[in-house]
Amino acid sequence: DTEVTQTPKHLVMGMTNKKSLKCEQHMGHRAMYWYKQKAKKPPELMFVYSYEKLSINESVPSRFSPECPNSSLLNLHLHALQPEDSALYLCASSQIELANEQFFGPGTRLTVL
Amino acid sequence: DQQVKQNSPSLSVQEGRISILNCDYTNSMFDYFLWYKKYPAEGPTFLISISSIKDKNEDGRFTVFLNKSAKHLSLHIVPSQPGDSAVYFCAASAKDFGNEKLTFGTGTRLTIIP
Numbered sequence: 001d002t003e004v005t006q007t008p009k010h011l012v013m014g015m016t017n018k019k020s021l022k023c024e025q026h027m028g029h030r031a032m033y034w035y036k037q038k039a040k041k042p043p044e045l046m047f048v049y050s051y052e053k054l055s056i057n058e059s060v061p062s063r064f065s066p067e068c069p070n071s072s073l074l075n076l077h078l079h080a081l082q083p084e085d086s087a088l089y090l091c092a093s094s095q096i097e098l099a100n101e102q103f104f105g106p107g108t109r110l111t112v113l
Numbered sequence: 114d115q116q117v118k119q120n121s122p123s124l125s126v127q128e129g130r131i132s133i134l135n136c137d138y139t140n141s142m143f144d145y146f147l148w149y150k151k152y153p154a155e156g157p158t159f160l161i162s163i164s165s166i167k168d169k170n171e172d173g174r175f176t177v178f179l180n181k182s183a184k185h186l187s188l189h190i191v192p193s194q195p196g197d198s199a200v201y202f203c204a205a206s207a208k209d210f211g212n213e214k215l216t217f218g219t220g221t222r223l224t225i226i227p
Contacts, residue, residue, distance in 0.1 A: 004156065042117075042202060042217030043157070056214065090156055099213035100145045100206045104156030 004105035006091050012111045015081060021108045023074040023091030031099055032074040034066060035090040037107070043090055049074060050096060081112045116140045117205050119218035127226050132190040134221050136203030139184065143205035143216075146179060148188045151200045151220070160201075161188070193225045 004025045013019050023032065031050050035043040048056035049068040063085075065077040074091055088109055092102040118137045126132045134148075144165045149157035163170040163177045163186070170177050176189045190197055203218040 006156075040219070042219050044217075045214060048214075092156070100147060100162060100215065101159050102215065103159065104149075106154060106156045 004091055004093055004103050006089075006105035006108050008108060009106065010109045010111075012113065013078065013081065014113050015083070017081075018077070018079045020078065021076040021089055021091075021110075023076075023093075023105055024072055025093040025103070025105075026072055027093060027103065028071075028095075029093035029103070030071060030096050031094045032068060033092040033094075033102060034074070034076055035092065035104075037088040037090060047076075078110075081110075083112050086111045115219070116143075117203055117216050117218040119201075119203055119221050121221050122219070123222040123224070125224045125226055126193045128195060129192045132188075132193045132197065132223055132225070134188040134190075134201050134203075134223065136186045136188075136218055137184060138186075138205050140205070140207060140216075141184070142207045144208070145206040145213075146177070146186050147204045147206070147215070148175075148177060149202040149204060149217075151202060157202055190223075193223075195225045195227055198223060198225045 007022045034046040037043045045058050046060045047066045052068045063080050067075040088107040090107045091105040094102040116139050147162040148160040150160045151157045161172050161175045161177050163179050168179050179186045200220045200222050202220045204215045206213050
């Protein structure tokens with residue numbers, strides 16, 4: 001299994017809602033990542049988890065809250081988002097030793113109204 | 114400040130010919146470079162990579178060239194096939210407090226004309 005899955009594919013939420021994005025991989029990767037991609041822009045790193053511990057937070061606002069409940073799952077909890085947070089959210093995973101070669105999921109298209 | 118730049122947003126190439134995608138970077142701390150390919154509604158897929166200690170890496174139809182002095186890398190696809198039509202992202206990696214971080218370019222949309 002060389003796939004990273006993400007749910008939901010699309011999400012529309014209001015600014016007062018609380019929602020979660022989910023990511024799963026079964027490749028035995030111990031590094032997992034959240035990226036944000038706006039239209040016509042490159043993916044931008046948000047968070048990195050290594051061995052289920054948060055190792056990088058790229059100064060992301062606290063309305064985004066990551067969680068890594070086990071080595072296969074990565075969540076991104078969303079609360080009180082702004083319309084400018086609308087974007088494609090990509091999850092990726094990699095071996096710790098080959099952190100450069102990341103496997104990406106298809107992303108969740110988020111729209112904040 | 115864009116540390117990884119792909120100056121051509123789009124490129125069209127005839128099927129069977131060579132496609133050359135270019136990428137420039139500014140950060141001399143980058144030690145590993147990668148190319149990712151992205152189809153619509155899918156996440157980026159790793160294609161090929163090169164370490165900063167090498168100047169060329171080849172994998173089938175794909176070859177990546179690195180010119181460290183010019184801070185430039187390129188991806189050659191030969192022969193180009195219709196299935197190569199996609200957005201190609203150049204990415205560069207550097208260690209940040211022991212963690213590898215990828216910085217992506219803005220992408221080049223490659224269209225192969227049958």
